[in-house]
Amino acid sequence: MSKYQFPDNFLLGGATAANQYEGGFSQDNKGLSNVDLIPNGEKRLPIAKGLLDPDKLEKTVNFPARYAVDGRNFYSKDIKLMAEMGFKVYRFSINWSRVFPIGDEEEPNQAGLRYYEDVIDECLKYKIEPLITINHFDVPVNLIKKYGSWRNQKMIDFYLNLCHVLFTRFKGKVRYWLTFNEINMILHLPYLAAGLTFEKNENILQTSYLAAHHQLIASAKAVSLAHEIDPNNKVGSMLAAGCVYPETCNPLDTWQAMQDERSSYFFTDIQVRGYYPSYALKYFERKKLNISINDEEKNILRRGTVDFISFSYYNSRVIGNNNSINKTNGNIFTSLKNPYLKSSEWGWQIDPLGFRITLNQIYDRYQKPLFVVENGLGSKDSLEDGKINDYYRINYLRSHLRELSKAINEDGIEVLGYTSWGCIDLISASTGEMKKRYGFVYVDMDENGQGSLKRIPKKSFYWYKEVIASNGRTL
Ligand code: BG6
Secondary structure (H helix, E strand, O other): OOOOOOOOOOEEEEEOOHHHHOOOOOOOOOOOEHHHHOOOOOOHHHHHOOOOOHHHOOOOOOOHHHOOOOHHHHHHHHHHHHHHHOOOEEEEEOOHHHHOOOOOOOOOOHHHHHHHHHHHHHHHHOOOEEEEEEEOOOOEHHHHHHHOHHHOOOHHHHHHHHHHHHHHHOOOOOOEEEEEOOHHHHHOOHHHHHOOOOOOOOOHHHHHHHHHHHHHHHHHHHHHHHHHHOOOOEEEEEEEEOOEEEOOOOHHHHHHHHHHHHHHHHHHHHHHHOOOOHHHHHHHHHOOOOOOOOHHHHHHHHHOOOOEEEEEEOOOEEEOOOOOOOEEOOOOOOEEOOOOOEEOOOOOEEOHHHHHHHHHHHHHHHOOOEEEEEOOOOEOOOOEOOEOOOHHHHHHHHHHHHHHHHHHHOOOOOEEEEEEEOOEOOOOOOOOOOOOEOOOEEEOOOOOOOOOOOEEEOHHHHHHHHHHHOOOOOO
16 A cells, blocks of 8 residues: 555646736737736846836836746647646636736626636546636736726725626636635735835835735635635635744744744635634734724625635745844745755755645644645756656655645645646746746746747656556555
8 A cells, every 4th residue: 555645536736827827918809917017037026026116117128928838829738738647627827907908897808708718628628627716916907007906995896897707607617716826925026916016105014904905805705706606616715825933942933933924824814714813903003004894894704704725835934033144035935044954946945844734734723625726846947858857846746745645644634636836837926037947848938938839748747647647646
């Protein structure tokens, strides 16, 4: 008997996001999105953080989301490759401005909807379960210019209009939905995650939490709407997760690590439990933030709790109190260096046991089914004799999947599925680079968007295929 195994009906597969995969900028009458205005290079981060207005860029910059890896035109070939690997689930996102080009119109753009219907049908053809992220880092630019994006309450209705169209059009075809990708990213990359740029003297914390409040209300309303339209719908939250270790056993370090984790769990606490946690209300008081939650909103939050909790996990982090300068990167959040761990080429600390710890922490906190919707290694690949031997990616994924199996079989955690990130190579969200690759399938394209776009299965493709076929027993 193998040590590792996933439950029957466990959904193993992969994930992409429209802004990093699709391209197809001028197809289907698509409108302009925030992500279409974020360049690669040194201006990317200040823009993503809302500190630099993209309108102030010179004209000659490279906007990778506009072409990405041309998934818009390769989707049927790509889904065929996923089917060859035996995928049970494919997570992808809707480009809001492909369906509602300006965001505040009442009627959707049929050409955009048809595209997503084709993607869904293609999945169903191979018995691949579609898992849709309704919003993964994109906002129609018109909604940013006209309403100030999520700082404005009106966004809730525009988002709900999108949800209504998707839930009715794809009723019976799609069962699994996520309301907002990494909803906690709004506090860290407010323009990329939510279309927010800030005025010079604006109180950034006030605007960010107000916008977050609007997204949380929108998310709860979407859950209720999805259930109303089809009781078979299962709707999940999605959090950028990763456990945080205190740097030392100094209680101050533990306190700080806990505060840090709470700034993320704040979102799931509301989405899963249906009310603002007391620590958040006290925090608003201390910071003099004006986030008023009226009775109607309290009811909306209480009624719209999620069916399951999804999250991304790439790395753990270390937090300390002594302002150590020994920092490294992680999925946007920085961390102190952990002397016990190795890091990826981008400084993200590789911690498979941290994955099991994270699964346990979240399950202990909420006791609801979990879904791992992002995990993987961003790495450079080299093509030698037409082949990519990405043993480093296999090592990363194998060690994480083993811990996932232990969390399920030894800790008793209910996990619905696992979708590795960027199953087909795509553009990096944080850096805009193409060379930071996650896929089982190589895409022939360079940093300037040049290349044949040819898809080439890597060594990990064949390895993952066996993992799926054996439902984890070959791990
Ligand atoms: C998550 C996002 O933050 O991490 C993805 O949901 C992103 O969009 C992924 O691509 C990996 O991050 P990066 O910066 O390596 O692309």
